Every structure is written in structure tokens, then in C-alpha cells.
Amino acid sequence: xxxxxxxxxGALAAGTLSAFALGGGLVxxxxxxxxxxxxxxxxxxxxxxxxxAFTAEVEHLAARRVPAAARQVAHPHLSVPGPLQPLxxxxxxxxxLENVVLALQSEAAAQRTRIDxxxxxxxxxxxxxxxAALYRLQDALRGLQQRYDEPELAQTLFRLDHENEQSLRRxxxxxxxxxxxxxxxxxxxxxxxxxxxxxxxxAGYHRVQVHNHLEPGTALVSHAVEPVxxxxxxxxxxxxxxxxxxxxxxxxxxxxxxxxxVTVDDAGLGMTLDERDRAQRLVAGDDPILLTDxxxxxxxxxxxxxxxxxxxxxxxxxxxxxxxxxxxxVLRVDSHLLSRLDPxxxxxxxxxxxxxxxxxxTAPGRPAAPVPAHAPAHAYGPDAxxxxxxxxxxxxxxxxxxxxxxxxxxxxxxxxxxxxPAPGAARRPEEAAAALGALQSGTAAARAAARQPGESxxxxxxxxxFDQYDDTDQIHDEGGAAR
Amino acid sequence: xxxxxxxxxxxxxxxxxxxxxxxxxxxxxxxxxxxRSGEPPPAGLPAAELALLDTLEDGSLAxxxxxxxxxxxVSAVRVLAADLVDRDLVLARAPIPPxxxxxxxLLKRVADGLRALKLRP
Numbered sequence: 336x337x338x339x340x341x342x343x344x345g346a347l348a349a350g351t352l353s354a355f356a357l358g359g360g361l362v363x364x365x366x367x368x369x370x371x372x373x374x375x376x377x378x379x380x381x382x383x384x385x386x387x388a389f390t391a392e393v394e395h396l397a398a399r400r401v402p403a404a405a406r407q408v409a410h411p412h413l414s415v416p417g418p419l420q421p422l423x424x425x426x427x428x429x430x431x432l433e434n435v436v437l438a439l440q441s442e443a444a445a446q447r448t449r450i451d452x453x454x455x456x457x458x459x460x461x462x463x464x465x466x467a468a469l470y471r472l473q474d475a476l477r478g479l480q481q482r483y484d485e486p487e488l489a490q491t492l493f494r495l496d497h498e499n500e501q502s503l504r505r506x507x508x509x510x511x512x513x514x515x516x517x518x519x520x521x522x523x524x525x526x527x528x529x530x531x532x533x534x535x536x537x538a539g540y541h542r543v544q545v546h547n548h549l550e551p552g553t554a555l556v557s558h559a560v561e562p563v564x565x566x567x568x569x570x571x572x573x574x575x576x577x578x579x580x581x582x583x584x585x586x587x588x589x590x591x592x593x594x595x596x597v598t599v600d601d602a603g604l605g606m607t608l609d610e611r612d613r614a615q616r617l618v619a620g621d622d623p624i625l626l627t628d629x630x631x632x633x634x635x636x637x638x639x640x641x642x643x644x645x646x647x648x649x650x651x652x653x654x655x656x657x658x659x660x661x662x663x664x665v666l667r668v669d670s671h672l673l674s675r676l677d678p679x680x681x682x683x684x685x686x687x688x689x690x691x692x693x694x695x696x697t698a699p700g701r702p703a704a705p706v707p708a709h710a711p712a713h714a715y716g717p718d719a720x721x722x723x724x725x726x727x728x729x730x731x732x733x734x735x736x737x738x739x740x741x742x743x744x745x746x747x748x749x750x751x752x753x754x755x756p757a758p759g760a761a762r763r764p765e766e767a768a769a770a771l772g773a774l775q776s777g778t779a780a781a782r783a784a785a786r787q788p789g790e791s792x793x794x795x796x797x798x799x800x801f802d803q804y805d806d807t808d809q810i811h812d813e814g815g816a817a818r
Numbered sequence: 819x820x821x822x823x824x825x826x827x828x829x830x831x832x833x834x835x836x837x838x839x840x841x842x843x844x845x846x847x848x849x850x851x852x853x854r855s856g857e858p859p860p861a862g863l864p865a866a867e868l869a870l871l872d873t874l875e876d877g878s879l880a881x882x883x884x885x886x887x888x889x890x891x892v893s894a895v896r897v898l899a900a901d902l903v904d905r906d907l908v909l910a911r912a913p914i915p916p917x918x919x920x921x922x923x924l925l926k927r928v929a930d931g932l933r934a935l936k937l938r939p
Contacts, residue, residue, distance in 0.1 A: 477831075480891040480893065481891050483893075484891065484892040484896065485893075486839055486841060486844075486896075487840070489839035489891070489893030489894075490838075490839035492839070493835075493837055496830055496832055497837060520825070521826075521828065528828045528829055531829045531833065532828035532829045534833070535829060535833045541837075684827065684889070685865070685866045685870070685890055686834035686864075686865055687865060688865045689865055
């Protein structure tokens with residue numbers, strides 16, 4: 336029976352061992368469980384923290400960053416705040432949030448451009464109509480000015496015309512800012528006329544002094560006339576607006592190497608560096624124009640200049656200060672936009688300032704105009720009359736209205752030497768007058784004889800009388816040699 | 819020959835007189851005749867007045883003729899001319915009155931008288 340206790344002892348030992356083993360395993364697993372629990376708790380707190388941080392980040396995005404980003408589209412100088420946790424920058428979360436901001440900004444910018452384009456289209460349409468109506472009003476007013484010269488009425492008409500010019504300028508500038516054409520086709524004109532025309536569109540035009548140092552006959556090609564007038568008007572308006580009412584605004588027109596410069600100097604306050612930068616950016620016309628950028632009420636002058644400089648290849652500089660203390664604005668017109676007009680053939684407007692340069696004309700007074708190529712307007716006389724016209728004498732020529740215009744003879748003392756006709760072909764004015772006079776008295780005698788037998792008035796008698804009048808006039812002018 | 823520009827004038831008429839349409843002397847009429855007095859123009863004369871003096875360079879002109887040459891309304895030329903007359907640069911002469919029309923009453927009485935004479939014998 337010795338084996339039983341052995342067996343028991345063995346079993347006991349095995350049981351103990353396994354109990355130890357089990358107990359150890361149990362303890363280990365309990366420990367691991369503890370560790371895992373702690374880990375889970377830690378993870379849970381971290382998760383909670385992360386979720387809270389994420390929520391806070393998104394809330395921050397919604398409350399601060401998105402509005403700021405949207406505002407930055409309109410006002411680039413505003414800054415967009417960064418993420419709440421600076422550590423998220425560069426992490427996938429940070430990048431994702433950044434993308435939200437960027438996508439929002441690009442969509443907002445696109446939307447803004449679209450809305451602005453719609454607003455511009457609406458305004459363009461309205462302003463175009465107004466501009467056309469104002470041109471019709473201008474025609475009516477100018478017609479009245481020609482017809483009535485009673486001083487009180489004329490005074491009123493002048494005032495209305497001036498008011499109309501100012502409204503027209505505003506409408507035109509608004510149309511140009513909204514991307515429309517200047518709205519008026521002009522023919523080739525003297526540059527000084529375009530500048531003076533621009534000056535006339537302003538309320539304070541009395542304060543503007545124009546000094547014209549251009550070669551006589553310096554003109555603009557037709558498509559550049561109205562843009563130059565608009566730009567000059569806007570530059571002058573700025574100058575007048577930002578200077579004291581008792582100071583003058585000085586404009587000078589000068590030739591430069593590649594064209595002509597129109598310099599506008601005012602004696603006002605000048606601009607700060609920021610204002611100057613903004614103005615220079617606007618007049619350069621490189622950035623697209625949005626109405627919402629122009630303020631309320633919109634300041635359109637510089638923006639209109641920007642559009643026109645870009646469209647017509649002109650250049651405007653407002654970055655320098657004037658020696659008078661204010662701003663100096665310089666409009667440069669390159670030579671490809673310039674042309675020449677004969678000042679004798681097409682003189683500049685009466686109110687346009689004279690050039691300070693002396694004319695290169697050889698003869699004093701008005702030189703003889705080039706002889707018109709078409710047939711003479713009078714009914715008789717040699718057919719080849721035109722080339723034989725004596726120097727200093729001008730054929731009655733039909734103007735645009737189809738009516739002959741009476742011209743005086745220029746002083747016979749100084750025929751332009753360049754126009755001296757070839758010997759033989761020439762006739763002195765008196766000879767020509769005598770020949771015409773003889774012809775006239777001949778036809779008058781024949782007509783009187785023909786009228787004798789009964790027929791009193793021929794249907795074309797009136798026309799004949801008119802011609803006769805015309806020629807008689809010339810004969811008076813020629814010194815009455817025919818009588 | 820001065821070609822008349824076809825389009826709308828660039829420079830409005832009021833600019834020539836600085837917006838004034840009431841002449842300083844009222845007696846200038848459409849047909850008043852202007853002539854230069856021969857005085858040299860002083861410096862600083864407005865451009866439009868110089869232009870008017872230029873058109874009178876070649877002889878005298880009526881106000882309407884000067885207006886047509888300068889392409890200005892008559893009212894503006896009257897203001898310019900009045901100013902130049904004030905400065906003794908231009909002489910103005912009243913227009914030549916058109917010949918008087920016969921008084922129809924008088925003619926009728928003469929005709930009646932003649933008829934009476936003719937009927938008497």
C-alpha cells in the first residue's frame with residue numbers, strides 16, 4: 336500500500352503544480368487585462384480628446400476661417416486665421432481643412448465675378464440708352480443754339496448744353512467701366528480739340544489752363560479721338576476734385592520721342608503712397624474690373640481710364656508728384672495713334688488754345704487751299720477751270736450739306752510760292768474775272784432776248800439766278816474789273 | 819477751302835465764351851459789320867477771340883459770316899465781338915438797313931389821283 340500514498344503524493348504534486356501554473360496564468364491574464372483596460376481607458380480619453388479637438392477645429396473653421404476666407408476674396412488685405420491647434424498644420428487633417436478653405440475661396444471668387452458680370456451687363460444696357468438719349472438732347476440743344484441768338488435764351492441753352500455734357504460724361508464713363516465701347520465714332524481730329532473737348536465736359540472747366548506746345552496740325556486717328564477726350568476729362572476731373580477751388584489745373588501738350596504727352600498738374604493735396612499705388616494699378620488696366628471694388632458710390636474715373644488704356648494702347652501714369660504739390664498725371668499717345676491734319680484745310684476749333692510753336696507756313700494769312708479735283712460748282716466757265724484757278728482764289732465748293740459756300744479771296748499780295756501755277760496755264764484774277772464777266776453779260780443778254788417772246792419764267796430760273804448770284808459775287812471780289 | 823467736319827463738334831460752343839451768352843454791348847446784330855481796328859492784340863486774349871481776329875484779318879465780315887467761318891453760334895460770336903469792341907481791337911458798324919418798302923397807301927392814292935386825272939377830260 337505504499338503505492339497509494341505515492342500516487343496520491345504524485346497526484347497532489349501534479350495538482351499543486353497545475354494549480355500554480357493555472358494561478359500564475361490567471362494572475363498574468365488578470366494583469367494583462369488590467370493593462371488592457373488601462374490602455375483602453377487611455378485610448379478612450381485620447382479619442383475623446385481628439386474628437387473634441389476635431390469638433391473644435393471644425394467649429395473654428397465654420398465660425399472663423401470660412402467667413403474670413405470668403406471676406407478675403409473681396410478684400411485681399413484681410414488675413415485668414417490659421418487652425419486652432421497649430422500642430423494640425425501639415426497633418427492630413429490640416430491639409431483637408433486647408434482644401435476646404437481654398438475650394439470655398441475659388442468658388443466664391445467665381446461667383447463674385449459672375450454676379451459682377453451680370454450687374455455690369457445690366458448697367459451697361461441702361462447706361463447705353465441714357466447715353467444715346469443724351470446725344471439726341473445734345474443735337475437738339477445745338478440746333479437751338481444755331482437758330483436762336485437772343486441773349487437770355489442763348490444763356491439758358493449754353494447752361495443746358497454744359498449740364499448735358501456733364502451727364503453725358505458720367506453715362507459714358509459708366510458704360511466704359513461696364514465694358515462698353517465709348518459710344519461715339521469721330522473723325523480724325525486735332526489733338527488739342529480732343530483735350531479741349533474733354534475739358535468742356537467738366538463743371539470746373541474755367542480752372543483749366545491748356546498750354547499747347549504741339550506742332551500745328553498734330554491730330555489723332557479717328558478711333559483714338561473719343562478715348563483721349565474721355566481720359567483727359569477724367570484726369571482733369573480728378574485734378575479739379577482734389578485741388579482747392581481757387582487753384583488752377585495746368586495741362587500741357589508736348590511732343591516726346593515716341594508721340595505726344597498730355598500732362599495734367601494740379602496744386603492739390605496729392606496722394607498717399609497707398610492711394611497712388613491703387614490709382615496706378617487701376618489706370619494700368621491689367622486687373623479685371625469689378626463694380627464691387629469701386630466703392631459706394633462707385634468711383635469710376637480711374638477704372639474707365641484703365642479700360643481705355645488697355646483697349647487703345649494708350650498709357651497713363653499717375654505715380655509722380657506734381658511740382659505744384661498735387662498729382663501729375665501723364666497721358667502718352669504713341670505715334671501710331673497720331674496723324675496730321677492740314678490746319679488750313681481743317682482748322683482746330685475756335686476755342687482750342689493756339690499752339691506756342693510758330694507755323695511753318697510760308698505765306699502769311701490763310702494759304703490757298705488745294706484746288707478741288709471735282710468739276711466747278713458754277714454753271715459756266717471752261718470745263719478745265721479747276722486747274723486754271725488763279726492762286727489765292729477759291730472755287731465755291733459744295734460742303735457736306737450740298738450747298739455752295741461763298742469764300743472771300745485771300746489777300747492777293749501773298750500767294751503761296753509753292754502753289755504758283757505753271758506759266759501759260761495761269762491767268763491773273765482780273766483776267767479771269769473779265770472773261771467770266773463777259774460770258775455772264777453775254778448769257779444775260781441772250782437770256783433777255785430769249786425771254787422777250789412771251790415765256791416769262793423758266794422752271795430752272797431760280798437755280799440759274801443762284802448761280803448768277805454766286806458768280807457776280809466772285810466778280811465783286813475780283814475787283815469789279817468786268818464792269 | 820475749309821472742309822466742314824461731318825460729325826458732332828468735339829468742342830461745345832459755350833467753351834468759346836466761358837459760358838457767357840450775354841454780350842457786354844447789346845447793339846451788335848446778326849448783320850453788324852466787324853472790322854479790325856489795327857491795334858495789335860494784347861497777350862492773354864482768349865483763344866476764341868484770337869480766332870475771330872484772324873477771320874477779320876482779310877477784311878470786314880458780318881457777324882453771321884464770322885460765326886459761320888468759326889463754326890460757332892451767332893450768340894457766341896456776339897459775345898466775343900462785343901468784348902473785342904470793348905478792347906478797341908475791333909470796330910463794329912451797324913447793319914445797312916434794307917431799302918424801305920413803298921407805302922402801299924401812298925401808291926394807291928397816287929394811282930387814284932392819276933386815274934381821276936385821266937377820267938377828267
